[in-house]
Amino acid sequence: MRLRRARQDSGASPYPEDSVGRMMEPPLAVFFPQQSVGEAIEAIRELVKSQFITYAWVLEADGKLVGVITMRDLLFNDRGAKLGEVMLKGVFALKLATPLLDAMKLTLDKHYPVYPVVDDEGRLKGTIRGQRMFEAQAVELSAQAGEMVGVTKEERLATHWPRSLLFRHPWLQLNLLTAFVAAAVVGLFEGTLQKIVLLAVFLPVLAGQSGNTGCQALAVTLRGMTLGELKPGDTPRAVAKEAILGLCNGALVGITAGLGMLAYALMQHHPQAFMLAGVTFLAMILACVVSGVSGVLVPTALQRLGADPATASSIFLTTATDVVSMGAFLGLATLLLV
Secondary structure, eight states: OOOBOOOOOSSSOSSOTTBHHHHOBOOOSEEOTTSBHHHHHHHHHHHTTTSOOOEEEEEOTTOBEEEEEEHHHHHHSOTTSBHHHHSBOSOOOEETTOBHHHHHHHTTTTOOSEEEEEOTTOBEEEEEEHHHHHHHHHHHHHHHHHHTTTOOTTOOTTSOHHHHHHHHHHHHHHHHHHHHHHHHHHHHTHHHHHHSTTHHHHHHHHHHHHHHHHHHHHHHHHHHHHHTOSOTTOHHHHHHHHHHHHHHHHHHHHHHHHHHHHHHHHHTTOTTHHHHHHHHHHHHHHHHHHHHHHHHHHHHHHHHTTSOTTTTHHHHHHHHHHHHHHHHHHHHHHHHHO
16 A cells, blocks of 8 residues: 655745645645555544544645545445545645635635645645634734724734834824825815804714715725625726715715704704705715725725735725715805805
8 A cells, every 4th residue: 555645844934925835734645546445444544543534635646636535435435446436536726826815715615624735737735724724814804904994913912012103103194194185175165164163063974974984885895805706897886886875875864964954053043054954965975975986996996006905995095085075065065055
């Protein structure tokens, strides 16, 4: 009986970081097509005493993977049958240099407990458990929420505060600069605010609602990118969907916000109370539409520029939503009321 087991090279891994090759384990229960079912069973009986065996792999003499044997195949076939006759051919395999995220996309609808890892010539180099890939990807996903606001995935609760300061502070400076942009927009309508002071009361309402709308779209878009659902050419469709959602949500919350503005303006005995309510309604619709569209365009633009789509996306998104919501609100008020 000939049984081969691969060895992992000692020292630094030759494979890229976050690649399948970095995470693979040595292949166990490796056989040749001419070996019998009985030989495989006896060999596996010894292996399971110290290793967890899920599949047996069938290789050619040059190490090329040509088949896989399940425990069911060994149980229900004659012990004298050749493995080449009972093996499953056309084995799905991952490549050594495949990034973890791409591997997750490839295996999303397969749900195998173990995947073989091969080189470019199809030679078996190792195996990787699906559970381990999903666990590693879960860590990446857990870091995504922090990256959206400038917290790097390297930072942990135990990270010393000077290092945390180094990680976070640059993004806070960037956020401050983008906030100045929103402030400049408000400054353009200083005259309108002086004439209709109660507009200032509803600026945070518009900004908060549009910001939340944009974050919802951003979360769905990033999830689609991570799971491979957002494919090249799908961006226009995603933008159209978020625009429709923004229109509908903006109209519904716009009614509530408009009624709130009407009640407040009447309490203040403002002569243009109903016009203010209409301006609030229209501004809410416009802000929600643009915010939803921005939730798609911001991460896709970062991706096209070669940047991580999750990195500080919410900082750029917040700037866009603040500028649009405040600009639309004050601009409409200036156009219709002043």
